[in-house]
Amino acid sequence: MNLTTLLNRLMRYIARRGLRDAAKLIPSENTMLDQPQAPVHLDPEHLQLHLFSANFPSQAEADAFCTAPRGTDQPSRLTQELDGAFIDEAEVEVVHGDIQSRLLEFLSGDEVDDVLLRLAGDDTLIIITENAFHDLPYTLDDTAHLTYLGHIVVPV
Numbered sequence: 381m382n383l384t385t386l387l388n389r390l391m392r393y394i395a396r397r398g399l400r401d402a403a404k405l406i407p408s409e410n411t412m413l414d415q416p417q418a419p420v421h422l423d424p425e426h427l428q429l430h431l432f433s434a435n436f437p438s439q440a441e442a443d444a445f446c447t448a449p450r451g452t453d454q455p456s457r458l459t460q461e462l463d464g465a466f467i468d469e470a471e472v473e474v475v476h477g478d479i480q481s482r483l484l485e486f487l488s489g490d491e492v493d494d495v496l497l498r499l500a501g502d503d504t505l506i507i508i509t510e511n512a513f514h515d516l517p518y519t520l521d522d523t524a525h526l527t528y529l530g531h532i533v534v535p536v
Contacts, residue, residue, distance in 0.1 A: 416464065416517035416527070420510050427536050428510040430520060431495065431529040433502035439476040441516045442504045445525065446472050461526060464519030471512030475505040486534045498529045 420428045436442035437478040446458045449467055459467050476483045479499065499505065506526065522528050 388501050391400035418517055419513060419515045422533065423511075425536055426533050427450060428531050428533050429503075430508040430510070430531045431528040432506040432508070433497075433499045433529055434504045434506060434526050435502050442474045442476045442506075446474050446506060458527070461467045462496045462520060464521070466512055466516050466518070467508060468512045468514060471509040473507040473508065474501060475483070479503075479505045487532070491532070495529065496533075502527065 446456055447455045448454060456469055480492060483495055520528050
């Protein structure tokens with residue numbers, strides 16, 4: 381691991397965790413909740429989105445990570461890595477490259493800047509809607525390929 385990669389990972393942790401809980405800045409610490417999160421039920425005008433960042437060489441490779449292989453019963457790599465949740469892949473959006481334009485469609489400029497800061501140089505944003513969990517409890521955390529950026533509530 382080169383120094384640039386190490387510094388990028390450290391900046392992602394700091395941006396994501398903030399300085400409120402210094403213990404969570406330690407990369408070796410597991411940030412997964414002990415208990416699964418209960419499904420969130422908002423009013424019909426709002427939807428909760430869960431954001432993940434990653435690096436993929438192309439949109440096609442990012443899409444392949446988030447969808448099940450055709451002609452097989454195997455789950456997607458996304459579902460395999462996020463093993464604390466059942467994920468309906470139809471409720472997953474992959475944005476590779478021009479992330480800012482997509483975020484500006486439903487977030488304010490300040491909120492977009494916050495998400496871009498938390499991306500810390502990653503080139504892919506994966507958006508999972510609360511509907512993807514089909515009212516089942518879930519746990520979400522960083523994986524080998526994904527960095528969990530947290531959740532946001534947006535108007536529908």
